[in-house]
Amino acid sequence: MRIKRRPVPNRTAREISIEVSRSLDTPGLHAHQGSNTLSAGLSGAIDVGHRGTTPVFSPTVSATVQNGLYPTAVFCDIPGPSSSTDEPGTGHGVNNGSVSVGMSVLPHGLDLPVGVPAQVYTVDGLVSNFEIANVVPPPSVAARQRTTAEDSIHAGDVGRVPMVLDFSSGCVVLNPNLAPFNTRRGERQGRISGSSSTGDTDSPQVQGPVAPPQREGWPFVTCLQVPLWSIGLLEDVTKSANTAGHFLGRGEEEISAYFCSTAIPTLLRFWLSHFESHERRALREPIIQGLIGFLNENNALVKLFRTARDKLLQADIPNFSIRLFGVVGAHQYELPTADSVGAIVYDGGPEAVTDYDVVIERHSGEPESVNKLHPAYMALQFPLLFVYGEEANSDCSAYPHVPRKMALITDAGTSSKSTDKAVVPSRQLAYLAELNPTDNSKFIEVKVYRKWTTVKIPGFVPTAFSCMLLDKKGTAIQANADIKEKARFDHDLQLNCVYKIEGFGFDRPDSWGKTLDNDITLCFGKYTQVQLLQAKDFPSHYFNFAAFNELNARLEKKNLTLTDYIGYVHNVEKAKEYGGATTTRVKVRNIGIRNLNNNVVLFTLWNEDADNFPEGEYAEMKQPVILAVSSCYLKRYADLDSPLISEFIGQIQLSATSATRYYFNPDVPETGELLAAYSDANMTIPQLDIHTERLTNWEEERNRNRVPLATLLQIDPKTQQVQEANTIITKYCQPNILTKFNFTQRVLFTQDAMILQVDAGHDWYYQKCDECGGKLRYGYLHGQCHQYGTTPNPQNSYCFRIVITDGTANALMSCFTPQTDGLIKDVNTLLEEVDTKDPATIPPAILALQNTRHIFQFQFATPTLKGPPTFILKKIMDNPQLALLEPSAGPSSPQTNLPESPTDEGSTPPPATPTVTQDTPAGEPTETQHPLQSAARKKLFVPTTEEESNPALKKHKKD
DNA sequence: CCCCCCCC
Numbered sequence: 001m002r003i004k005r006r007p008v009p010n011r012t013a014r015e016i017s018i019e020v021s022r023s024l025d026t027p028g029l030h031a032h033q034g035s036n037t038l039s040a041g042l043s044g045a046i047d048v049g050h051r052g053t054t055p056v057f058s059p060t061v062s063a064t065v066q067n068g069l070y071p072t073a074v075f076c077d078i079p080g081p082s083s084s085t086d087e088p089g090t091g092h093g094v095n096n097g098s099v100s101v102g103m104s105v106l107p108h109g110l111d112l113p114v115g116v117p118a119q120v121y122t123v124d125g126l127v128s129n130f131e132i133a134n135v136v137p138p139p140s141v142a143a144r145q146r147t148t149a150e151d152s153i154h155a156g157d158v159g160r161v162p163m164v165l166d167f168s169s170g171c172v173v174l175n176p177n178l179a180p181f182n183t184r185r186g187e188r189q190g191r192i193s194g195s196s197s198t199g200d201t202d203s204p205q206v207q208g209p210v211a212p213p214q215r216e217g218w219p220f221v222t223c224l225q226v227p228l229w230s231i232g233l234l235e236d237v238t239k240s241a242n243t244a245g246h247f248l249g250r251g252e253e254e255i256s257a258y259f260c261s262t263a264i265p266t267l268l269r270f271w272l273s274h275f276e277s278h279e280r281r282a283l284r285e286p287i288i289q290g291l292i293g294f295l296n297e298n299n300a301l302v303k304l305f306r307t308a309r310d311k312l313l314q315a316d317i318p319n320f321s322i323r324l325f326g327v328v329g330a331h332q333y334e335l336p337t338a339d340s341v342g343a344i345v346y347d348g349g350p351e352a353v354t355d356y357d358v359v360i361e362r363h364s365g366e367p368e369s370v371n372k373l374h375p376a377y378m379a380l381q382f383p384l385l386f387v388y389g390e391e392a393n394s395d396c397s398a399y400p401h402v403p404r405k406m407a408l409i410t411d412a413g414t415s416s417k418s419t420d421k422a423v424v425p426s427r428q429l430a431y432l433a434e435l436n437p438t439d440n441s442k443f444i445e446v447k448v449y450r451k452w453t454t455v456k457i458p459g460f461v462p463t464a465f466s467c468m469l470l471d472k473k474g475t476a477i478q479a480n481a482d483i484k485e486k487a488r489f490d491h492d493l494q495l496n497c498v499y500k501i502e503g504f505g506f507d508r509p510d511s512w513g514k515t516l517d518n519d520i521t522l523c524f525g526k527y528t529q530v531q532l533l534q535a536k537d538f539p540s541h542y543f544n545f546a547a548f549n550e551l552n553a554r555l556e557k558k559n560l561t562l563t564d565y566i567g568y569v570h571n572v573e574k575a576k577e578y579g580g581a582t583t584t585r586v587k588v589r590n591i592g593i594r595n596l597n598n599n600v601v602l603f604t605l606w607n608e609d610a611d612n613f614p615e616g617e618y619a620e621m622k623q624p625v626i627l628a629v630s631s632c633y634l635k636r637y638a639d640l641d642s643p644l645i646s647e648f649i650g651q652i653q654l655s656a657t658s659a660t661r662y663y664f665n666p667d668v669p670e671t672g673e674l675l676a677a678y679s680d681a682n683m684t685i686p687q688l689d690i691h692t693e694r695l696t697n698w699e700e701e702r703n704r705n706r707v708p709l710a711t712l713l714q715i716d717p718k719t720q721q722v723q724e725a726n727t728i729i730t731k732y733c734q735p736n737i738l739t740k741f742n743f744t745q746r747v748l749f750t751q752d753a754m755i756l757q758v759d760a761g762h763d764w765y766y767q768k769c770d771e772c773g774g775k776l777r778y779g780y781l782h783g784q785c786h787q788y789g790t791t792p793n794p795q796n797s798y799c800f801r802i803v804i805t806d807g808t809a810n811a812l813m814s815c816f817t818p819q820t821d822g823l824i825k826d827v828n829t830l831l832e833e834v835d836t837k838d839p840a841t842i843p844p845a846i847l848a849l850q851n852t853r854h855i856f857q858f859q860f861a862t863p864t865l866k867g868p869p870t871f872i873l874k875k876i877m878d879n880p881q882l883a884l885l886e887p888s889a890g891p892s893s894p895q896t897n898l899p900e901s902p903t904d905e906g907s908t909p910p911p912a913t914p915t916v917t918q919d920t921p922a923g924e925p926t927e928t929q930h931p932l933q934s935a936a937r938k939k940l941f942v943p944t945t946e947e948e949s950n951p952a953l954k955k956h957k958k959d
Numbered sequence: 960c961c962c963c964c965c966c967c
């Protein structure tokens with residue numbers, strides 16, 4: 001039953017209770033005299049705060065008072081017969097105007113004034129007032145049984161048997177002398193409205209619960225009003241959280257009939273566990289047995305559920321359940337009239353739900369529909385033990401049945417007696433893993449590890465204060481508080497401080513945005529107590545890192561548990577702003593996180609987080625920087641402009657959420673692993689300081705990426721896939737420099753190197769199609785890129801290969817036109833000079849390049865299956881003037897030519913792919929091709945291998 | 960109560 005309630009301070013409660021008393025006079029209530037039932041004997045508890053409203057008290061109270069034997073309910077400040085019937089002889093009747101109903105469980109001191117309410121605080125800030133009733137001052141032990149036994153209704157029977165429990169003697173006695181009250185049986189109404197206020201003025205006046213119960217002089221009071229469903233739940237939940245969860249859905253709870261008397265011993269044991277030993281001693285076994293027996297025999301709800309169980313066991317009633325309906329609004333403090341609560345038979349069909357509020361089947365067999373708001377249901381909310389509110393606040397909706405607190409809070413300062421006695425059952429320390437939603441007797445000592453504001457989307461409206469807490473064992477749990485409490489908890493719970501926390505509730509985590517994998521979230525509320533500790537030895541971090549290869553599965557599984565990830569900071573982009581006045585304005589900052597296998601995933605920070613990334617701090621840090629990110633939302637981010645296949649499919653993105661926090665070089669084992677691996681790599685292979693941006697300064701440009709050839713050659717030559725090649729390359733690159741990583745084509749290196757040799761085994765020139773750049777083979781038509789009837793205009797191009805050395809290693813480099821400008825004269829000029837046009841015969845002018853030294857700018861050719869990487873000459877940088885005229889295919893002006901022509905011969909240079917190979921001219925950097933670049937790339941960023949095998953992909957330009 | 964993570 002979930003009822004949203006507001007805290008009601010005593011003063012307010014007092015005021016409200018007056019209204020209640022009026023409503024209690026309504027015939028609708030008194031027509032059912034059994035209304036006393038639920039509170040009979042063990043009842044009479046005044047539930048104020050628990051429901052956040054006003055005391056409710058049953059006719060039992062009146063009866064008791066009238067009887068004069070026991071001071072129970074006294075409604076002061078409220079004119080009414082009840083007050084006047086309070087007999088002086090009781091000596092306890094009036095106590096500061098409070099209502100006293102309940103039962104003392106004090107082992108001694110039973111001369112304490114009765115009628116002093118106990119006030120208990122629920123986790124959500126509600127105040128529950130419980131009072132003592134049926135207290136039997138020792139040595140008298142008495143109880144009265146109602147004299148009227150006319151009621152054939154089971155539930156009603158119960159209610160009219162006030163029970164007196166004398167804990168000092170251990171006796172449980174029915175009080176036969178207790179005058180029946182409310183004996184007038186109201187005509188059964190087909191429909192009972194709990195809120196009705198009409199008619200039936202004949203009903204005995206019931207004194208409205210009134211006085212806001214105030215605690216005075218009672219060190220400890222409790223109430224034995226037990227919601228039987230709570231009893232059931234107590235056990236049920238213990239046995240099976242699932243059952244309990246189902247059981248307590250929202251609003252209306254379907255309750256299995258399983259629990260009846262069997263749960264009671266459990267309850268009592270549970271209850272007893274909260275007493276001090278000396279108190280417990282007084283609660284001797286006979287008493288317990290008596291309680292059990294009493295509840296079994298007399299509690300209307302026990303009967304109700306027993307009836308339900310019996311019904312359920314009847315095979316001919318297939319669709320049977322009990323429904324307890326939530327009571328909301330002003331009706332919640334109305335008097336329980338338990339005799340109207342029979343077995344609640346519910347047909348199970350949709351019509352049954354809509355056509356009736358509740359269908360009650362009495363033992364007599366007569367069905368009766370009852371308004372959902374009928375106060376009978378309030379009886380179900382009267383807790384015996386769970387004085388802190390099974391209901392608790394609405395934030396803790398998932399476990400409304402779970403008692404939030406067990407401790408009764410007394411006001412020691414005003415206590416006239418027994419102030420030295422411990423009146424608040426103390427909680428015990430529990431580790432987070434030991435917490436149980438059914439147990440509120442624990443406190444925790446935790447470090448505030450993270451805190452954030454949970455938001456609701458769309459709109460990102462703040463809904464809660466949230467934090468993640470760590471205990472000493474390293475277990476983590478999330479705690480939430482209503483957004484209204486944010487300021488307080490934000491202040492009281494400081495990051496990385498340790499606190500003792502008690503008085504919290506439990507909830508199920510939201511299915512989305514789960515930060516943790518566990519099934520419990522703590523609920524903090526108004527009465528959550530926080531105490532700063534000077535504790536040490538708390539773990540510094542809690543992560544549940546996903547591996548790179550797990551990300552996809554998590555993504556596809558729609559696993560809404562947020563993801564933690566760790567790796568090297570690969571690169572940090574600047575924050576970019578998108579959108580504008582007409583759309584959504586958003587700031588984005590992407591950070592590449594690379595793992596040990598050189599897989600890079602994107603970590604995205606949004607808006608303020610994007611702005612607040614500590615760029616300066618990061619820049620100061622020693623490389624490499626390990627970055628651990630937490631609670632990220634996994635998604636795919638399709639960068640349609642990216643030439644990488646993986647990005648077309650959609651690169652996996654770790655999108656920051658409000659719960660996300662990130663940590664540089666966190667003190668976790670993974671950081672050590674990453675750093676160790678990085679060091680290993682450093683020892684064997686020096687880091688490449690790669691600059692992807694073209695430098696405008698010539699001198700800088702010609703010195704850009706001066707990576708020793710020996711280093712470059714260490715790059716795994718077996719790499720075939722573009723992506724793999726990229727990651728291999730990035731492995732040797734300094735983090736935080738590369739933002740895109742299709743380096744195969746893009747990264748330009750420079751080196752001062754000597755030409756050792758010209759490869760004589762390779763043609764030195766070829767005829768290149770002017771349209772596609774493909775090789776024109778002598779004697780073969782090349783019509784695939786020319787309209788029929790047009791004449792190809794082949795151009796000659798160098799394609800000789802040279803072996804260069806920088807002193808560290810030798811490398812093979814292919815030289816195509818026009819990138820050989822500056823190295824050798826134009827190919828056509830040379831052709832006119834040579835004696836033979838045979839491309840296999842290397843002209844002397846080319847051989848003369850041997851043993852000359854130059855500044856080469858070059859890039860990787862497409863990795864080959866075998867052998868070390870080869871390179872493509874991009875530019876001779878000996879001479880600045882020449883170079884300035886050269887177009888470039890560097891990263892800032894990516895290669896754009898998409899030459900076609902099938903690679904019918906792998907060793908010949910028909911440049912058929914956009915990828916550079918040692919046999920392929922690495923660019924056709926004519927400016928006119930640029931407009932085609934983007935579209936072409938979008939269509940064509942497929943693997944080289946696939947492209948080569950699929951001629952259809954190679955269409956271009958002519959379209 | 961549902962809705963459920965922003966960007967190119």
